[in-house]
Amino acid sequence: MLLESIFLLTLGLVFGSFISALTWRVPRGMSFVKGRSICPHCKSQIAWYDNIPLFSYLGLGGKCRNCKTGISLRYPIIELSAACGFLVIGLTVLPDYIKTIYLLILFLLFLSIFIIDLENQIIPDPLVFIGVFVALFYSLFFIPNSLFSIIFSGFFAASLLMLLHLITKGKGMGLGDVKFAVLGGILIDLKLLPIWFLLAFLTGAIAGSILILLGRAKMKSKIAFGPFLIIGLGLAVVFGNKITHFLGLI
């Protein structure tokens, strides 16, 4: 259990570090395979021992070794989030290795989409397409009986958001959110779809209100909706049945 946890956390930190670079480079049209990491301030190359996830940040006190400029908190936060996600998924699903790998891939995709949409208000199509492909592939081999209902659920979810997109003339809902709904719909039970959207709008409204109260956003500011679709999806998958049960009691 202890060894397993350490392994999951380490793996999560490594993938988190990869995601933190990918989510920075992809929206800027940079290659994430080529090129070593450099300090964005003094452009000096970062040595391998200063590029160890989380630990280098802590060791350096959050500052570049060369110019002492502060390193963005996004790196340790993303690395730590990935490590926690890996730990929770691993400890919940193991020893089912195939399902664990499947969920870890989806988790990394969702984490990337969450960060990119939050920072750039865009959901890259390739990430959504990879997710749809992985989810359908998994369903085809491991839950083939539900393949039809899964595809239906994906298109139904996207149609609902597409309707919102058309009604609000694209202001309330971007096309990226509509495409993402195909992936979310595939992953969630059709009967939990209303709960998913309800939670997404609710968490979005709460976060928006807090930002406005803090003076960080105005009534007309555009806030990315993708992160809330992801939070809502996670909550609906984990607590959806409990919530429907609770609502049914009232």
Ligand SMILES: [Zn+2]
């Ligand atoms: Zn520097």
